[in-house]
Amino acid sequence: MVGYIRILKSRSFSSILFPIPSIRKYSIMSLVEKAKKAAAYKAVDDNFPPNAKYIGIGSGSTVVYVAERIGQLPNKDSFICIPTGFQSKQLIIDNGLTLGTIEQFPDLDIAFDGADEVDPKLSLIKGGGACLFQEKLVAASAKKFIVVADYRKESNVLGKQWTQGVPIEIVPNSYVKVTKDLKQLGAKTITLRQGGKAKAGPVITDNNNFLIDADFGEIEDPADLHNKIKSLVGVVETGLFIGMASASYFGEEAGGVKLWTV
Numbered sequence: 427m428v429g430y431i432r433i434l435k436s437r438s439f440s441s442i443l444f445p446i447p448s449i450r451k452y453s454i455m456s457l458v459e460k461a462k463k464a465a466a467y468k469a470v471d472d473n474f475p476p477n478a479k480y481i482g483i484g485s486g487s488t489v490v491y492v493a494e495r496i497g498q499l500p501n502k503d504s505f506i507c508i509p510t511g512f513q514s515k516q517l518i519i520d521n522g523l524t525l526g527t528i529e530q531f532p533d534l535d536i537a538f539d540g541a542d543e544v545d546p547k548l549s550l551i552k553g554g555g556a557c558l559f560q561e562k563l564v565a566a567s568a569k570k571f572i573v574v575a576d577y578r579k580e581s582n583v584l585g586k587q588w589t590q591g592v593p594i595e596i597v598p599n600s601y602v603k604v605t606k607d608l609k610q611l612g613a614k615t616i617t618l619r620q621g622g623k624a625k626a627g628p629v630i631t632d633n634n635n636f637l638i639d640a641d642f643g644e645i646e647d648p649a650d651l652h653n654k655i656k657s658l659v660g661v662v663e664t665g666l667f668i669g670m671a672s673a674s675y676f677g678e679e680a681g682g683v684k685l686w687t688v
């Protein structure tokens with residue numbers, strides 16, 4: 427949306443139009459950003475276990491505020507944070523937190539992560555940032571898994587809001603076969619995710635794999651779809667997270683934070 431500022435020149439009363447392309451965009455963005463921050467701060471304040479030793483830190487733009495809040499804790503030297511990928515590792519370091527690996531610490535007290543879409547049973551679509559495998563490994567290793575998101579992620583049925591498709595991490599040389607198999611499973615569109623301007627060719631995950639986005643429309647039975655995709659040769663993991671989250675915090679457009687639990 428392009429806006430214009432009209433400058434009136436007093437002498438001639440003629441006017442000049444200057445484009446202000448981003449005013450509207452900035453105001454929308456700051457609402458979303460505020461929502462992300464509110465959700466993340468409340469999720470940490472409500473759930474961070476006082477004597478926690480091992481914390482999973484997810485990936486994406488909302489988790490930035492989770493790491494920021496955890497980095498403000500006075501006892502931040504008394505626990506270890508386990509990342510879900512490269513960006514997550516940097517967040518841990520940048521916030522002065524102690525970094526560990528999932529191989530060293532496979533039993534986590536709690537994990538926080540974002541999501542691309544959340545339904546009322548707290549089934550999730552994740553992987554918009556291409557980190558789904560390590561995200562699922564960390565979430566599955568945690569006693570409690572908490573989601574942080576903004577209002578755009580709330581959904582009554584998965585596939586309704588996140589229309590670019592279910593992210594699926596695959597072994598690179600299997601992409602032709604997996605593409606054919608996903609068609610058989612009923613995918614409407616199947617896209618090998620590309621690096622865009624930043625890279626000619628496909629996105630390479632933190633695990634050196636490819637990513638497919640497969641659009642199945644509205645997903646009535648996410649667990650069934652996950653099981654079917656997961657059983658295909660070449661599939662490492664799907665971005666469908668079923669029965670893993672215990673709470674989801676949504677920063678709302680009007681301010682405030684909404685909580686869904688199961």
Ligand SMILES: O=C(CO)[C@H](O)[C@H](O)COP(=O)(O)O
Nearest residue numbers: 486487488540553554555557
């Ligand atoms: O799954 C993810 C990355 O693979 C992210 O958690 C998900 O994409 C949400 O990101 P954001 O908080 O930026 O909306």
